[in-house]
Each structure stands twice: as structure tokens, then as C-alpha cells.
Amino acid sequence: MNEDAGTGAPTKLTTTKQRWAQEGRFLTGRTARPESERLPPGQHLVTDWPVLDLGMHPEVPAACWRLDVHGAVERPVVWDWMGFQALPQSRAVSDIHCVTTWSRYDNTWDGVLTRDLLEAVMPKPDARFVVLQSYDGYTTNLTLDDFAAHDALLAHGWNGAPLAPVHGGPLRLVVPHLYLWKSAKWLQRIEFRTDDRPGFWEVRGYHNRGDPWVEQRYTEE
Ligand SMILES: Nc1nc2c(c(=O)[nH]1)N[C@H]1C(S)=C(S)[C@@H](COP(=O)(O)O)O[C@H]1N2
Ligand SMILES: [Mo]
Numbered sequence: 628m629n630e631d632a633g634t635g636a637p638t639k640l641t642t643t644k645q646r647w648a649q650e651g652r653f654l655t656g657r658t659a660r661p662e663s664e665r666l667p668p669g670q671h672l673v674t675d676w677p678v679l680d681l682g683m684h685p686e687v688p689a690a691c692w693r694l695d696v697h698g699a700v701e702r703p704v705v706w707d708w709m710g711f712q713a714l715p716q717s718r719a720v721s722d723i724h725c726v727t728t729w730s731r732y733d734n735t736w737d738g739v740l741t742r743d744l745l746e747a748v749m750p751k752p753d754a755r756f757v758v759l760q761s762y763d764g765y766t767t768n769l770t771l772d773d774f775a776a777h778d779a780l781l782a783h784g785w786n787g788a789p790l791a792p793v794h795g796g797p798l799r800l801v802v803p804h805l806y807l808w809k810s811a812k813w814l815q816r817i818e819f820r821t822d823d824r825p826g827f828w829e830v831r832g833y834h835n836r837g838d839p840w841v842e843q844r845y846t847e848e
Pocket of ligand 2: 679725727807808
């Protein structure tokens with residue numbers, strides 16, 4: 628017997644398809660993002676990589692370099708360069724978005740995923756925030772959730788080469804889903820906290836979170 632729209636008796640196939648519709652079968656819960664929507668609102672694409680910072684470019688030879696991870700963690704640690712390289716190493720590709728309206732696609736980063744760092748230091752259950760401090764005195768703050776994003780990493784390589792000192796080498800943070808000011812260059816200390824503490828730009832009118840997709844550029848007065 629053929630299916631007849633509207634009137635036909637339900638066949639096995641129509642009942643099954645009707646059940647799929649009710650269950651929302653095959654829905655991914657994601658929205659397909661056309662290429663035109665890869666660029667957040669108010670941004671334009673660049674192919675070079677502008678340098679932005681406070682103006683002092685601290686030079687930290689690998690022999691003197693340390694990363695101090697402390698605060699609300701079970702296992703505080705100070706890594707030297709060798710110790711840091713002994714952590715699981717990953718490669719990730721992401722776009723960067725700067726609050727000054729430029730974006731740059733397809734950056735290949737080498738380094739340690741923040742997830743792997745978290746596994747090593749084990750934040751205490753009441754840790755909610757992370758404050759980054761850098762060798763030039765810069766600070767910036769993140770929620771632990773934003774810090775732990777699947778594509779966030781502590782990067783020492785960019786596009787197959789060591790990360791250039793002007794871009795934060797030996798080591799910088801990269802949090803692709805937030806404006807680039809959250810991605811501290813010349814990373815020196817990571818503090819896990821139970822309370823938030825706004826950083827250098829956050830106390831100077833920049834948004835506390837900095838989500839480029841909803842243009843969280845500045846704090847609204
Ligand atoms: N240590 C440190 N990190 C920093 C900054 C800084 O001044 N010092 N500036 C931030 C800002 S405002 C931006 S836009 C990006 C720029 O990174 P880039 O120079 O690699 O493009 O670094 C961020 N990280
Ligand atoms: Mo910036």
C-alpha cells in the first residue's frame with residue numbers, strides 16, 4: 628500500500644519518521660556557520676599579525692624562564708623550561724580576534740592545553756577564577772571555565788616556529804574564544820582564585836569577559 632498524504636493509513640516508515648521528528652533525531656544542536664559568519668561583528672580580517680602590548684618587550688631566556696602556578700590548587704608548581712616541555716604537548720588551530728577590530732584566521736599553535744595543565748595542578752573545588760601575570764607586569768583575569776576551554780593553550784610555537792618574543796615568547800596564553808587582550812604574553816604566573824580580580828585592561832574600562840561574538844569590548848557605564 629502506498630503512503631497517501633493526509634489520508635493514508637500509517638505505514639511502518641511514516642510512524643518511524645514521525646517518531647524521529649518528535650525526538651528531534653539528527654539535530655546536532657549546532658548552527659551551521661557560513662564563512663561570512665566566521666568574522667565576529669565589527670571585525671576586519673588581516674593577514675599580517677599586529678603587535679600590541681604595553682611597549683616593553685621583556686626578554687626571558689629559556690634558562691631563566693619559570694612558570695609559577697599557585698593559589699587554589701592541590702599541587703602548586705614552579706616549572707622550568709624543561710619541566711614545562713615534559714607536559715603533554717598539543718597542536719591546535721584557531722582564529723584570533725583583537726578588540727582593536729582586527730582578526731586573523733588559522734593560527735597553528737604548539738604548546739600545552741590548559742586542560743592538561745589543569746590536570747597537573749588540580750584546582751581545588753572552590754577555585755573559580757584565574758589571574759595571569761606576565762614578565763612585563765601585565766595582568767588579566769578569566770573565569771576557570773573560560774581558561775579551561777577545549778582550544779585554549781599555553782603556546783610556545785606559532786605556525787611551526789618558536790613563538791616570536793614580540794608575540795609573547797617563550798610562552799603566552801591563547802584563549803581563542805575571547806578578545807586577544809585575555810591572552811597574556813610572556814606568561815610568568817598563574818594564580819587560581821576563589822574570587823575574581825580584574826586585570827590591567829579590565830580596571831581600565833575593558834569588559835571583564837571579552838566575548839567577541841557579542842562585542843564585549845568595554846564595560847558599559
Ligand atoms: N604580557 C602582556 N600580554 C598582553 C599584552 C601586554 O601588554 N602584555 N597586551 C594584550 C593585548 S591588549 C593584545 S591586543 C594582545 C596582542 O597580542 P599580539 O601582540 O601577539 O598581537 O596581547 C595581549 N597580551
Ligand atoms: Mo588589545
